[in-house]
Amino acid sequence: MISTIDTVLLRIADNELQVLLWQRPQDSRAYPDAWALPGGWVSEEQDQTLELATCRILEQKAGLKPDYIEQVATIGNRTRDPDGWSMTVLHLALIRFSCSESTQTNTRWISVDAVRNKALTLAFDHAELLDKALERLSTKARYSTLPLYLAEQELKLPELQRIYEVVLGNPLHKRAFRERILSAEVLEDTGIRIQGRGSPATIYRYQPDCAVRLFDRMMQGAMGESISE
Amino acid sequence: MISTIDTVLLRIADNELQVLLWQRPQDSRAYPDAWALPGGWVSEEQDQTLELATCRILEQKAGLKPDYIEQVATIGNRTRDPDGWSMTVLHLALIRFSCSESTQTNTRWISVDAVRNKALTLAFDHAELLDKALERLSTKARYSTLPLYLAEQELKLPELQRIYEVVLGNPLHKRAFRERILSAEVLEDTGIRIQGRGSPATIYRYQPDCAVRLFDRMMQGAMGESISE
Structure with missing residues (x-):
């Protein structure tokens, strides 16, 4: 049984979601030169746990350490790898733009929409894995x-509202969005105010190790017809 | 690499959550006679996909076909199996009481609380797997x-409210619960009314293949101090 780990690592740049891709070597057995999700094999010698294997592979392939990684699903079947029965543990990882420069030369960030529009074809079932993540x-x-x-x-x-809008593919009402985010109590007011055109904007801060909190009210109730300011 | 599938199959009986356990054979290499989650190995010959493998194993070990199965997580590390690096794809499955009688003799339903209170010790890391599910x-x-x-x-x-209360470990306000459930539009009014002590109770029906719907408002807003009628 072939057992691998693949990671969909995402960032936001230019108001769009981008995924980090890794180019397979020219001498690869399957899909030479093709673009793929950064992934690899679990090493019984090197890795104590699946979590540590995931971080090791992501660092080797992408040169990046995101603050957030979660398992999405394990996909296993007879057809996804030309070499036979294969299983991959799929992960979703998020990284902030300022930390997202890869140190590896055979990687690139590409717009999620470009992959979905088939502007670029991914190796194996990686387009389906991307959709799942x-x-x-x-x-x-x-x-x-x-x-x-x-x-x-x-x-x-x-800025945070815009990120939610990109992820949800939907505009949100400003006041309803603020209510949900602020009541989740993950943002700390820094006390800093930036004067813009209108009223001063508050600068908030979050801790990179903060837990993911659930809202009391779902975000779809905040979805509107037009983009808020 | 050892690759298995384990399933936490749950039902509600006597107003408590119960999990189906399977007794390991006396001649098992590890944990002989111990109680465990029903699980097994993926068979490259028999199973086309991981999903089909999960159903096959559950049917062989428990003799049951639940309407709902989902993957929870894949747990893999060097220590969970005495034989070395091992990975298991953990599933959560739900079954209604009237379909939950197992055809296998080496199975039993046991209260989740009994396992959590260590009245019965499970093989391997299965107590942790149960907690995750x-x-x-x-x-x-x-x-x-x-x-x-x-x-x-x-x-x-x-009846459905009582199930939510058992699962959430919390009483719910009757009206708030009803608002959430009915607005999710998964229940069909059968038109049948049962006369009890108070006003007649409506009999609803759901389709066993209906999708899981998300609420607009989270259930915690419906949590109260006292059990509703």
Whole structure:
């Protein structure tokens, strides 16, 4: 049985979701030169646990250590790998833009929409794995603070709202969004106010090791017709 | 690498959650005679996919076909099996009481509380696996219709409320509970009314293949101080 780990690592840049891809070597047995999710085999010698294996592989392939990683699902069947029965433990990882520069040369960030529109074809069943991880993210964005891990640690609420809107693919009402985020009690007011055109904007901060909190009210109740300011 | 599947199969009986356990054979290499979650190895010959393997193993070990099965997590490390590096794909399955009689002699339903209170010790890390699956169920009960799969297909709302209360470990306000469940639109009014002490109770029905729906408002807003009627 082939047992691997694959990770969908996401960031927000230019107001869009981007996924980190890794180019397979020219001499790969299957899918040479193709773009793929960063992944690899569990090593019985090197890895104590599946979690440590995931971090090791992500660091080796992408040179990155995201603050947030979660398992999405394990996909196993007879057809996904030309070499036979294969299982992969799929992960979703989020990273803030300022920490997302990969140290590896054979990686690139690409817009999720470009992959979905087949502008680029991924190896194996990785396009399906990407869809599964994106679905997990957008579902959790409806009822939790998870998308916070795509934001910088010091942020203004309109920036965070924009991240939620990108993840949900939907505009949100400003006041309803604020109510949900602030009542989740993960943002700390820094006391800093930035004067813009209108009233001063508050700078908030979150801790990178903060737990993902659930909202009392789902985000879909905050979805509106037009983008808020 | 040892790759297995384990399932936490739950039902509600006598107003408590019960888990189906399977007794390991006397000649087992590890944990002989011990009680364990029903589980087994993926068979590259017999199983096309992980999903089919899960159903096959549950049917062989427990003789049961629940309407609802979902993956919870894959747990893998060097210490969980005395034979070395081992991975298990953990599943949560729900079954309604009327379909829950196992055809196998080496199985039994036992109260989840009894396992948690160590009245019975499970093999391997199965007590931890049980906790993980229970946490998934109680989290999802806060924002979705998932516990419906523990109910009979024809039901009264107070019965369903009691199921939620058992799963959440908390009493719920009758009116707030009803608002959430009915607005999720998974229950069909059969038109049948049962006359009891007070006003007649409506009999609802759900389809066993209905999707799990998310609520607009989380269930914790419905949590009260005292058990409703």
